Amino acid sequence: MNKKEAREIPKLKLFNTLTRKKEVFKPIKKNDVGIYTCGPTVYFYQHIGNMRCYLFEDILIRTLKFNGFNVKRVMNITDVGHLTSDADEGEDKIEKAAKKEGKKAEDIAEYYAGVFFDDVKKLNIIMPDVICKATDHIPEMIELVEKLIKKGYTYETDDGIYFDTSKFKDYGKLAKLNIEGLEAGIRTEMREKRNPTDFALWKFSEKPGLRQQEWSAFMKMGFPGWHIECSAMSMKYLGEHFDIHCGGIDHISVHHTNEIAQSESATGKKWVNYWLHSNFLTFKGSKISKSKGGLYTISELEKIGFEPLAFRYLCLTAHYRSELNFSLEDLKASQKTYNNLKNKIIEFRKHFKTERIDSDENKEKTEEYRIEFLEVINDNLNTPKALALVWDIIKDKNLSESEKYELLIEFDDVLGLDLASFEKEKIVVPSEIKKIAEERLKSRKEKNFKKSDELRVKLNKLGWKIDDVKDGYELSKV
């Protein structure tokens, strides 16, 4: 046996927030993996900071599949109960949006969920196996709250049923919270709460009949707390003990901490084995958040001439546990690199299967690359190194075009850059350019050639070439 064949297949290692360590991933059942990923609250558009997290989860799912696991992924849609403040205060985000837009709550949820899944498709994210809406699972949530009441973990106040966090020994283990250091009122408003970390499992409607979405339970009208939704739905579809739970790092200290407390108190056993969290997308040094404004959505990026997959490429250039500082300059560079990559693929494809060299030496080389790819991607999803390897392969003079093509298409199962679609570079025309081109077409039809020429020069200055064709025009980049 030669020494290269003896190289071990690298095992999948993932950084577990629960232990703060990189661990070899071992599923509960031999080959099947159950994974729950917190989905969007559908009261508004998801911005590119939100989408970064879904991209990280997609790389995780694809890597698990690449390693031969069968994956069942569940994602929730929060369409009720997520309040404007994490401290069980403020308005329900969906109700607030419905009021503002003068629409039905369910129409708001349906519309923004639709836009979200359009973006998911544009980013080539694999659709979850189960997508579950909170409002479709109210009985499961009530049942879970009842279980916690029976076990003595709860108390009732004027405005809801609360979880008593002092009764759950390991509260805060995920976030490594210093509970004693949390003074009342620092993390949450105390009101009638017994402990500052206590949270609502079920809220009572302030004025029954005023809310669009409320249900009769616990002798009153009310609605679920945000955290109970994820516990009830994940356990319904994945069982009381499952493998992986994901989300953004902003969910560690409240949302996920509370999910653990209520789930483990209800079942009396460990709930999830691996917790994975992605870091923020920052914008000029600060976290991108809806409340601060100045955020792009995927459609907005398209309008100014970027492909959604160029944003995917940009996200892969940073490790998911690092912050990614977003700028249009960097996105421009990613778009260029992504175009180059696709053009290489088109070039390599021409040779695919027409000039196969199956020498032993090359077989060894391609196998070596396969192991190297597994080594980097299985090392806690190191996508920046995986991309570097892609470019090493492209530049390797000892590989044939056909071999390069085969390797890159194989690795794209994980990277998800849609390299197997063979379209030439897709030209996305920004709306301002389209507007000038339309204006020019109009002046040509009106035989105002002076203006038409001026507009041609203007387009040129903006980096676009315009050609006249029958009844219209064609735009290309200069």
Ligand SMILES: [Zn+2]
């Ligand atoms: Zn959640």
